[in-house]
Every structure is written in C-alpha cells, then in structure tokens.
Amino acid sequence: MPFDAKNFGDSYYTPEWCYESLPIDWTKYKTAYDPSMGDGRMFLFLEEQGISVDGGDTIYDDNESFFNWDDKADLIITNPPFSKAADFIKYAMPRCKTLILLLRLNFLASQKRYPLFKEHKPDALFVLSKRPSFNGKGTDNADYAWFVWQNEDKHIESGIHHINP
Numbered sequence: 001m002p003f004d005a006k007n008f009g010d011s012y013y014t015p016e017w018c019y020e021s022l023p024i025d026w027t028k029y030k031t032a033y034d035p036s037m038g039d040g041r042m043f044l045f046l047e048e049q050g051i052s053v054d055g056g057d058t059i060y061d062d063n064e065s066f067f068n069w070d071d072k073a074d075l076i077i078t079n080p081p082f083s084k085a086a087d088f089i090k091y092a093m094p095r096c097k098t099l100i101l102l103l104r105l106n107f108l109a110s111q112k113r114y115p116l117f118k119e120h121k122p123d124a125l126f127v128l129s130k131r132p133s134f135n136g137k138g139t140d141n142a143d144y145a146w147f148v149w150q151n152e153d154k155h156i157e158s159g160i161h162h163i164n165p
Contacts (some may be wrong), residue, residue, distance in 0.1 A: 013038045013039050013041065013134055013135075014038070014041065014042060014079045014102060014132070014134065015132045015133060015134070016041060016045070017132075017165040018102060018128060018132050018144075018146075018165075019042055019045060019077070019102075019146075020045065021163040021164065021165060022100075022126060022146060022163065023126075023161070023163070024100075024156060025155060026046070026049035026050070026051060027049075027050070028074070028098075028153065028155055029046075029049075029051050029074040029075040029097075029098070030051065030052060030074055031051065031052050031053075031054075031072075031073040031074045031075070032046045032051045032052070032053045032054075032073050032074065032075040032076070032077060033053070033054050033055060033069065033071070033073040033075070033076050033095075033096070034046070034053065034054075034055035034056075034076075034077060034078050035055065035056055035066030035069065035076065035078050035080070035088070035092075036057060036066070036078045036079060036080050036081065037055035037056065037057055037078070038057065038079075040055070042077065042078070042079075043055050046075075046077070051074075051075070054071075054073070056069065066088065066091065066092075067087070067091060069095075071095070072095050072096065073095065073096050074096065074097045074098065075096060075097065075098045075099075075100070076092045076095065076096040076098070076099050076100070077099075077100040077101075078100075078101060078102070079101070079102040079134075080101055080102075080103075082103065082104060082107070085101060085103055085107060086112075086113055086116050088101060089101070089116060089120055089149070090116070090120075093120060093149065093151065096151065097150070097151050097152040097153060098148065098149070098150050098151070098152075098153075098156070099148070099149040099150075099151075100146050100147070100148050100149075101146070101147045102144060102145075102146055102147075103144065103145065103147050104142045104143065104144055105127065105142070105143045105144065105145050106142065106143075107147070120149060122147045122148055122149055123148050123149055123150045123154060123156065123158045124146075124147075124148040124150075124156050124157065124158050124159060124160070124161065125145045125146070125147060125148070125159075125160045125161065126145055126146040126148070126161045126162070126163050127143070127144075127145040127160065127161065127162045127163070128143070128144045128145060128146075128162075128163060129162050129163060129164045129165075130164065130165050131143060131144065132144060146163075
C-alpha cells in the first residue's frame with residue numbers, strides 16, 4: 001500500500017508524465033514491484049493499469065529494502081537512488097521479466113559501469129525530451145531516460161526512443 005513519504009532532502013519523486021508517457025502495453029504485466037516507491041504515485045498508476053503491485057522504499061525503510069526482497073515480479077519499475085542503480089540492476093535482473101529504471105543519461109558513461117553494461121546491455125532507452133522536476137522547484141542539470149531490460153517476451157521495441165510530456 002502506498003504511503004506518504006517525508007521529503008528528507010534527497011527524495012526525488014517521479015513526475016507522472018514521465019511514466020504515463022511510456023509507450024508500453026501494461027496489460028503484458030500481471031505483477032509489479034516498485035522498490036523506491038517514495039510517495040507511491042507510480043505504485044498507484046500501475047494499480048490503475050490492473051497490475052498487482054508491491055513495493056517499498058529502499059532509502060528509508062531497512063525492513064522494506066529492495067535488497068531484502070526475495071520474490072519475483074513480471075515488472076520491476078522505479079526511479080532508484082543513482083548511487084545504488086548498478087546494484088539495483090544486478091539484483092533485479094534474475095527477479096523479473098522486465099526491468100525499467102529512470103536514470104540520468106550519464107549513467108551510460110562510466111568506466112566503473114562498463115562491465116555491468118557488457119553483461120546487462122539495455123534493450124531500449126526512452127529519453128525524456130524534457131528535464132523532469134523531481135521536487136517541484138525546477139530541474140537539475142541532467143538529462144534522463146527510462147532504461148529497459150527484458151528477460152522474456154521482448155514486447156517493448158528495442159532502440160532509442162524519445163518521449164514528450
């Protein structure tokens with residue numbers, strides 16, 4: 001069940017247009033998990049699509065930490081803490097059919113992450129044509145994209161795509 005998250009200064013809530021604009025057939029998913037659900041807005045969106053959703057908040061709730069979750073879901077989708085994104089990918093890949101993470105585009109460019117991308121190359125990128133405001137007070141100086149990995153049923157078109165609010 002979603003909860004009202006407190007903004008501890010480093011919470012970044014994903015604006016609705018970022019995921020509502022994704023050209024994805026949500027009927028392909030029966031179950032989903034949002035490991036960094038913040039205020040629960042993506043959780044509620046997925047429920048509205050008829051998906052059975054579970055979630056937690058990786059940053060503030062050790063009991064609900066994604067890295068303590070030992071289940072599986074058709075879809076794992078989230079805006080993870082940037083510093084933990086590589087760990088999210090490694091942990092999530094064997095636990096879902098589709099993984100979708102909202103990340104800065106510069107996540108692609110790192111010598112440290114090079115081995116990760118050799119092993120887990122994204123199937124698709126959905127570049128946000130507008131920089132999102134995560135705190136309602138303007139945007140940061142970074143560009144973002146949804147990174148998509150598909151283990152099964154590769155129904156999301158591969159390649160680089162752009163989405164507009």
